Amino acid sequence: MQMAAKNLARLMPIGSLAVRTGVKVETIRYYEQVGLLPQPERSEGNQRRYGRAHIERLAFIKHARDLGFPVDGIRALLRLSDNPGMACDEAHAISVAHLDEVRHKITRLRSLETELERIAAACSGGVTACDCKIIEALADHSQCGLDRH
Amino acid sequence: MQMAAKNLARLMPIGSLAVRTGVKVETIRYYEQVGLLPQPERSEGNQRRYGRAHIERLAFIKHARDLGFPVDGIRALLRLSDNPGMACDEAHAISVAHLDEVRHKITRLRSLETELERIAAACSGGVTACDCKIIEALADHSQCGLDRH
DNA sequence: TATACGATCTCTAGCCACTTCAGGTTCAAG
DNA sequence: CTTGAACCTGAAGTGGCTAGAGATCGTATA
Structure with missing residues (x-):
């Protein structure tokens, strides 16, 4: 008590x-x-x-x-840390897989950045001259370098 | 008919x-x-x-x-493209805001990449020597360079 | 013209990783 | 002892779809 x-x-x-x-x-x-x-x-x-x-x-x-890390990945890592020994290989695999994913995302975001720059530059503020390229650029997929069409 | x-x-x-x-x-x-x-x-x-x-x-x-672009942003862009004129400034603002966000994500993912590299390297496969640093590294936030604690 | 079968229909629920809400109970300070 | 912040449960909402059930439509072939 x-x-x-x-x-x-x-x-x-x-x-x-x-x-x-x-x-x-x-x-x-x-x-x-x-x-x-x-x-x-x-x-x-x-x-x-x-x-x-x-x-x-x-x-x-x-x-x-x-x-x-996704929740499932964390669950796996926690399971490993709960019963030690033999854990390392698996933990390493989870981390490396996640690293790969992060790198993929970075690559993809970089090409998005490039294209958004192009689109934003198409009409960088001039009120008179613009009519409006941004919307044209978005409507037209043919000019862009994105892979996933 | x-x-x-x-x-x-x-x-x-x-x-x-x-x-x-x-x-x-x-x-x-x-x-x-x-x-x-x-x-x-x-x-x-x-x-x-x-x-x-x-x-x-x-x-x-x-x-x-x-x-x-988030669906709300697209809705806004579509509204703009539906009634033309005066649209450009706003379209430009939406694009630039999105570009900023993309750049933010890239920055953040880069630091994740660095830390994941560190963590994955802590135990790069040697079965004998490892016991297991990955889980230690994940448990210890003090070594990492991430901003959002 | 009958039939088969893929395409389409609506409606509902599920996904992730939470967040928010409603309506009630408990705890600790004054 | 009273107050009010912190806590409780359970359900529903978020974004942006995706998947499934069970019914109907449309059309190519026999």
């Missing part, structure tokens, strides 16, 4: 966890719901109480999300 | 429009539903029949979507 109360005493409610990790309260509850975070202890009034392990796990999740 | 039938005759069903523009049938219907495409004529059996104007409008939409 005393022990339980003591333990509970050094646990924090969800709002403090949110402030500490920079993850919104609703998002934390969502992560619990989809199984990224284990169900925490509860106060007598049924409120969530979190400890050190939760902070660390949530920090891990946040970092990975900031890096753009 | 005759005229109506004749007009209908040179219109195409949704599947042909899909093939011509590279936009899926379901997506075309969706665009109609959200007001990007006007409601087309219908056959006697209630099937959609599209003409030239629809092809052009859909091509415009597809091109803009390929460029990553």
